[in-house]
Amino acid sequence: xxxxxxxxxxxxxxxxxxxxxxxxxxxxxxxxxxxxxxxxxxxxxxxxxxxxxxxxxxxxxxxxxxxxxxxxxxxxxxxxxxxxxxxxxxxxxxxxxxxxxxxxxxxxxxxxxxxxxxxxxxxxxxxxxxxxxxxxxxxxxxxxxxxxxxxxxxxxxxxxxxxxxxxxxxxxxxxxxxxxxxxxxxxxxxxxxxxxxxxxxxxxxxxxxxxxxxxxxxxxxxxxxxxxxxxxxxxxxxxxxxxxxxxxxxxxxxxxxxxxxxxxxxxxxxxxxxxxxxxxxxxxxxxxxxxxxxxxxxxxxxxxxxxxxxxxxxxxxxxxxxxxxxxxxxxxxxxxxxxxxxxxxxxxxxxxxxxxxxxxxxxxxxxxxxxxxxxxxxxxxxxxxxxxxxxxxxxxxxxxxxxxxxxxxxxxxxxxxxxxxxxxxxxxxxxxxxxxxxxxxxxxxxxxxxxxxxxxxxxxxxxxxxxxxxxxxxxxxxxxxxxxxxxxxxxxxxxxxxxxxxxxxxxxxxxxxxxxxxxxxxxxxxxxxxxxxxxxxxxxxxxxxxxxxxxxxxxxxxxxxxxxxxxxxxx
Numbered sequence: 001x002x003x004x005x006x007x008x009x010x011x012x013x014x015x016x017x018x019x020x021x022x023x024x025x026x027x028x029x030x031x032x033x034x035x036x037x038x039x040x041x042x043x044x045x046x047x048x049x050x051x052x053x054x055x056x057x058x059x060x061x062x063x064x065x066x067x068x069x070x071x072x073x074x075x076x077x078x079x080x081x082x083x084x085x086x087x088x089x090x091x092x093x094x095x096x097x098x099x100x101x102x103x104x105x106x107x108x109x110x111x112x113x114x115x116x117x118x119x120x121x122x123x124x125x126x127x128x129x130x131x132x133x134x135x136x137x138x139x140x141x142x143x144x145x146x147x148x149x150x151x152x153x154x155x156x157x158x159x160x161x162x163x164x165x166x167x168x169x170x171x172x173x174x175x176x177x178x179x180x181x182x183x184x185x186x187x188x189x190x191x192x193x194x195x196x197x198x199x200x201x202x203x204x205x206x207x208x209x210x211x212x213x214x215x216x217x218x219x220x221x222x223x224x225x226x227x228x229x230x231x232x233x234x235x236x237x238x239x240x241x242x243x244x245x246x247x248x249x250x251x252x253x254x255x256x257x258x259x260x261x262x263x264x265x266x267x268x269x270x271x272x273x274x275x276x277x278x279x280x281x282x283x284x285x286x287x288x289x290x291x292x293x294x295x296x297x298x299x300x301x302x303x304x305x306x307x308x309x310x311x312x313x314x315x316x317x318x319x320x321x322x323x324x325x326x327x328x329x330x331x332x333x334x335x336x337x338x339x340x341x342x343x344x345x346x347x348x349x350x351x352x353x354x355x356x357x358x359x360x361x362x363x364x365x366x367x368x369x370x371x372x373x374x375x376x377x378x379x380x381x382x383x384x385x386x387x388x389x390x391x392x393x394x395x396x397x398x399x400x401x402x403x404x405x406x407x408x409x410x411x412x413x414x415x416x417x418x419x420x421x422x423x424x425x426x427x428x429x430x431x432x433x434x435x436x437x438x439x440x441x442x443x444x445x446x447x448x449x450x451x452x453x454x455x456x457x458x459x460x461x462x463x464x465x466x467x468x469x470x471x472x473x474x475x476x477x478x479x480x481x482x483x484x485x486x487x488x489x490x491x492x493x494x495x496x497x498x499x500x501x502x503x504x505x506x507x508x509x510x511x512x513x514x515x516x517x518x519x520x521x522x523x524x525x526x527x528x529x530x531x532x533x534x535x536x537x538x539x540x541x542x543x544x545x546x547x548x549x550x551x552x553x554x555x556x557x558x559x560x561x562x563x564x565x566x567x568x569x570x571x
Contacts, residue, residue, distance in 0.1 A: 003075065010073075011064065030497065038090055094480065100479065107503060113151050118266075118342045121344070124244045126160075126198075126202065128396070130395055133431065134436070135345070136252075142509050149503060151339070153260075158326065163269070167224075185239065196394070294313030342372050346377075375436040398448075402424065453519050462560070468529075482541075498555045502514060525552045
């Protein structure tokens with residue numbers, strides 16, 4: 001924001017005049033309580049020990065304030081020193097009024113840049129559970145936020161469509177369930193939830209393999225056939241993929257989540273089976289691949305991380321091998337300067353540090369070019385969820401329950417589309433409002449909350465603003481020279497922070513920053529709505545209040561959309 005640059009420049013000029021010039025970065029923050037100003041700076045406390053002219057940080061802060069006052073622009077109403085040496089800046093009402101029409105404009109700080117955001121990434125032939133929800137909606141929100149700052153975003157879904165589990169699925173389809181492939185496939189294809197049928201076979205395989213270990217050997221043999229291109233194995237594997245996408249498409253449609261890569265399906269692991277060798281060759285050429293007990297690993301300088309295995313002693317590749325091939329493909333396709341973001345569980349933090357470090361050792365990427373946005377897990381109160389044991393919560397069941405509760409919430413019967421928007425909004429908001437790294441204990445009342453700090457609360461604030469605007473004549477967003485009441489001022493100040501918060505949310509890959517802002521905005525708008533009559537006000541005040549209401553509606557809608565949450569017209 002221009003005002004941030006201006007205040008920063010004023011502070012630097014003051015330091016120069018006080019002979020305290022240095023390369024210290026000036027940080028401005030919004031005080032939690034607006035009575036302490038619109039911006040606050042702790043530069044005096046940071047610099048105090050580097051000088052001997054002033055007795056304490058407060059004296060230094062006052063000297064800086066005195067210097068700034070000598071050149072104080074009209075958009076700063078006053079300054080003050082607070083606490084141990086904070087400098088608080090109060091912006092003028094006129095500044096906020098003059099900039100009201102620009103509050104929805106997010107600065108295009110990333111124009112000309114490309115980002116690949118990988119998220120969701122469910123496994124083929126496994127359930128789309130509540131556990132997949134976090135990566136799906138957090139990743140989608142991160143992609144939206146990056147787009148808001150003008151990144152060209154490539155949305156990728158790195159499907160788990162390869163690996164030893166497919167040997168198990170092939171064996172199960174051939175020998176378990178109905179007893180043969182034809183009967184099993186007929187039952188699955190006739191099911192409304194084909195993936196559940198596949199999962200039942202997968203769970204049954206693990207139960208039987210506990211007493212018949214030879215089944216694991218046969219499953220490995222089937223996966224080897226798949227890797228070698230066996231026609232029967234590939235046909236069964238492709239059938240599993242096609243059946244899984246019936247459910248995936250339905251889930252993504254309900255969540256309003258889309259992907260851009262590979263015709264909207266994303267590049268799954270299998271796509272990179274023939275692209276790994278070139279990476280292994282480059283690692284060998286740069287003497288980074290070391291053989292140890294028959295396996296091939298990358299060892300990190302000064303043992304920064306544990307070694308990363310890329311080829312097993314039996315010659316099989318691993319997930320890491322395919323991940324490196326995936327990034328190599330992306331860098332070649334979109335350019336060596338792209339940003340690559342993986343939204344994957346926080347428990348894989350070490351793994352991604354290893355992957356990023358290998359890519360730096362290969363000179364593929366620089367610091368900051370590879371980002372892992374790690375989310376916590378959904379857990380039961382006393383244990384983790386487990387597909388192998390059949391102990392999971394199906395995401396579609398959660399979506400159905402959300403729609404049911406949203407329908408019960410509505411005072412008037414809403415259209416099905418509106419009920420869906422409220423239901424999905426509640427589900428997404430209650431996840432995105434918290435820092436992504438935190439675990440979530442599964443509880444229907446918690447994750448589907450529709451009261452207090454919830455999606456419906458935000459959607460209702462938007463509906464309230466729009467209902468006022470629908471009754472209003474035209475009005476002018478450019479408002480000057482008018483005395484503000486406190487509720488007007490508080491709302492106006494909150495509106496001014498939107499673009500800054502979006503930029504911070506994108507830069508930190510943290511949608512919860514935007515949630516915190518929007519909830520505060522909704523609260524301030526509701527306070528304003530009750531304290532300040534809008535349509536009944538005198539003409540000048542009416543124009544101001546309608547302008548505040550319109551900007552509030554625009555920002556609520558824009559902000560919710562960035563989070564993947566749709567607004568509704570009635571509630």
